[in-house]
Amino acid sequence: MSENMAALTTQKADVDKQVAVLSHALETTKAELKTAQDKVAFLTDENKVILQEKAVIQGQFKQLQSSL
Template identity: 70%
Template structure:
């Protein structure tokens, strides 16, 4: 009986260590995810700005083409 208790206590200690390691890994993963989400948001904002600039340049180009064809 005492051997069983010792074995179970050892298994619990191992499980507790594993939980601690996994909890730490989860926190690191959450931090990485948040950083990735922030970077994706920045890239999305940059993309919107580039698309707006592209539209302006296309409009200017079209006006230039029309003025040259007259």
């Protein structure tokens, strides 16, 4: 009976260690995901600005073409 108890105690300690490692890995992954999401949001905003600038330049080019 006490051998069983010792084995279960050892198993629980191992599982607790694995849970701690996996929890840390999860937190790291969450932080990396947040960083990636922030970068995507930044690039999306930057892309919108570039598309607006492109539209302005295309408009100016059309005006220039029509004045030639």
